[in-house]
Amino acid sequence: MPPVTPVDGPVAVTGASGYIGAHTVLTLVKHGYNVRACVRDPSDKSKTEHLLAMNSAAYSGKVELCSGDVFKPGSYDEAFEGCSAIFHVGTAVGFNKETPRQVYDGTLKGTVDVLDSVKKAGTVKRFINVSSMAAVGHPVREGYEFTEKDFADDKVDGLQNHYDDQYIDKNRDIAYMIAKTEAERQLYRIASEDGRFDAISIMPSHVIGPVLCKAHNQPGSWQACIGKMLAGKPLTVMGRMLWNISDVRDNAEAMRLIAESSKVKNGSRFCLAAVDESGILTVSQLQQKLAELFPGVDVAGEVKPSKHGYTKTFCNLACRDLGLKPHTVQESLLETGRTLIDLGITKPARRAVSKL
Numbered sequence: 001m002p003p004v005t006p007v008d009g010p011v012a013v014t015g016a017s018g019y020i021g022a023h024t025v026l027t028l029v030k031h032g033y034n035v036r037a038c039v040r041d042p043s044d045k046s047k048t049e050h051l052l053a054m055n056s057a058a059y060s061g062k063v064e065l066c067s068g069d070v071f072k073p074g075s076y077d078e079a080f081e082g083c084s085a086i087f088h089v090g091t092a093v094g095f096n097k098e099t100p101r102q103v104y105d106g107t108l109k110g111t112v113d114v115l116d117s118v119k120k121a122g123t124v125k126r127f128i129n130v131s132s133m134a135a136v137g138h139p140v141r142e143g144y145e146f147t148e149k150d151f152a153d154d155k156v157d158g159l160q161n162h163y164d165d166q167y168i169d170k171n172r173d174i175a176y177m178i179a180k181t182e183a184e185r186q187l188y189r190i191a192s193e194d195g196r197f198d199a200i201s202i203m204p205s206h207v208i209g210p211v212l213c214k215a216h217n218q219p220g221s222w223q224a225c226i227g228k229m230l231a232g233k234p235l236t237v238m239g240r241m242l243w244n245i246s247d248v249r250d251n252a253e254a255m256r257l258i259a260e261s262s263k264v265k266n267g268s269r270f271c272l273a274a275v276d277e278s279g280i281l282t283v284s285q286l287q288q289k290l291a292e293l294f295p296g297v298d299v300a301g302e303v304k305p306s307k308h309g310y311t312k313t314f315c316n317l318a319c320r321d322l323g324l325k326p327h328t329v330q331e332s333l334l335e336t337g338r339t340l341i342d343l344g345i346t347k348p349a350r351r352a353v354s355k356l
Helices: 019-030 049-056 100-121 172-194 222-230 248-260 283-293 316-322 329-342
Strands: 011-014 035-039 063-067 085-088 126-130 198-204 206-208 243-247 269-272
Touching (some): 085 100, 085 248, 206 222, 222 329, 248 316, 283 329
Parallel strands (some): 011 035
16 A cells, blocks of 8 residues: 555544553654544543643644544544544553453454454555564574564474463463464454555564653553662562663654555564664663663662563664664663653652761
C-alpha cells in the first residue's frame, strides 16, 4: 500500500492515554496529523488532559478524543471511520492487575477485534502495531544477537522454550509473550487476505523517556523503576537484569516513519532497542549514570538477585530503512528523571551534606 501523509485524512491511535500511545499522538500532531485519540473513558481527565493540552500548543495537527476498548469488539468502529492509518498501541500488559488470561485475550483477541474495525472502515492503508521484544526473544546460546527474523516460538536444540499454551492461565509474562507473537502472525495474515492495508510492527525493549502525566507512572513500568532508583529505593524484582534501552520518543517517531515509508510492506518488523552496546546496561551502570545526571540525589545502590535476563538486539534496521535518529541513553535517562520529578511523581532522595 502507498505511504500515508497528513493530507490523506485522520489517523487513529489506540491506547492513546498510555505512555507510548500519548507520545505517538504528540509526534503525529507535531507533524500535521489530525489524530483520533482512542481511550477507554474520554471523561477521565487524569488520563486525557495531557492529550487535550496538545491542542493548545502551536502544532499543525489536532487531537480529538474517541472511545475504544480492546476488550469490547466493535468499540473502534466509529473512531476508525475514514482513517488512513491506525496506530495500535493499546494492549493489556498487567499494569492494571489483569489476570494472565486477560492479558492474553486483551492482546490477541483485542488485536483481531481492532482489525475487524479496520476492515469495516475500508479506508485504512497502514496498520502500525506495537508488539514487543517478548515476541522476539527465545532461549539461545550466549552471544546470540536477535534480529527482526526471530520469533518467541523459535526453538534451539538442547534449550527449553516455555512457549506453551499450558502457561497462559498461570504466568503473566508467558501469556503476554504468546499473545504478542500470535497477534503478529494473525495480523499479517489478516492484512494479506484483506488486501487493502499493510500491517507492520515495532518491537520495543526497555522503554524510558519523558513522562507526560502522573498516570504514566504505572507500577512495574521501566519509567517507574527509574523513579524508584531516584527515590533511593532498591529494585526488588529486576535488580540484576540488563536493560536494553529504547526512548519512548523514538518508538513514536518510528511509527510515524513507518506510516510514511515507501520501503515497508506487510509483515515488516522493526526492533526498537539500543543503538549499540552502550545502550545495554546493568542496574549498577544505570545507577551510576543517574547519579552523574542528578548530582546531589542519593540514587538507590542496593541490588537484589533476579532471574531476569535480556534480549541482545539493536535498532539497526529502523535506523537504516526508516531513517530513525535515536536519542542517547543520557538524554533518555535525564528526561525520564526530570519529568518524574517535575510532575511530583518522584521525590528524589537527597544526599546527606557533611557538616565537617
